[in-house]
């Protein structure tokens with residue numbers, strides 16, 4: 618329990634405990650309150666890749682619990698002078714932070730930092746491997762909206778090949794009892810190394826699959842990870858795999874639409890859907906803060922009860 622690196626290695630029990638803690642923290646967060654339970658602790662947010670939601674959400678979660686966040690920004694760091702990942706980690710680790718939160722373009726980098734420093738480490742996205750806290754917040758969002766995940770049908774559609782979000786969600790949702798269907802253009806299907814867990818299937822017909830789904834999760838076309846950018850993203854991609862108003866109208870009445878962000882509006886999702894009544898997109902972001910706070914508490918050995926006992930006035 619000293620790290621959170623990949624959902625593939627996690628038990629359903631740990632995921633359920635984290636979701637339970639996040640739900641217990643939500644009323645305090647929603648009320649605008651905070652706690653001093655982690656006062657005196659410090660987390661290094663080591664982002665070697667760009668981020669809007671994840672980095673800010675971890676910073677917000679740290680502030681919510683009274684912990685300071687040290688923002689390491691690779692773009693203005695000594696990595697620009699050629700300092701290696703190992704040296705960067707060892708030097709940041711020498712400042713005795715209590716946690717690392719790491720995003721890096723190479724799969725396995727957060728694990729490398731955890732092993733080198735011995736400091737509890739959270740993977741905030743490593744290459745095309747995993748983005749475990751995104752999956753946790755997605756599961757939280759669905760559980761909050763529908764009350765359960767067991768037997769629930771989630772369709773994940775888009776650039777599966779380059780998506781760490783898809784890999785983490787595949788493992789997270791199936792471990793929590795949901796059924797997951799995966800759909801993509803043929804050139805962007807999962808690589809052969811990702812084995813499908815029980816409860817997961819491949820859907821070849823997006824239009825047919827979305828009619829039976831309780832939730833449809835769209836993925837961003839990740840041009841930055843492609844050797845050959847997808848041809849005609851605004852035309853061919855949108856007509857084959859984009860969530861348009863016409864497709865949203867074919868979904869079940871109760872079904873919802875999700876996207877981890879950042880969105881390519883008009884490509885994988887049209888604005889009328891992203892900003893419409895089926896969208897949980899901003900709820901995903903909102904729930905991320907308490908999910909990450911729950912993880913901080915777990916890794917630093919504090920309970921929700923201790924957190925609520927140290928509530929600060931809002």
Ligand code: CP
Nearest residue numbers: 668669670671877878
């Ligand atoms: N969902 C997500 O990881 O967004 P950011 O890249 O903005 O952190």
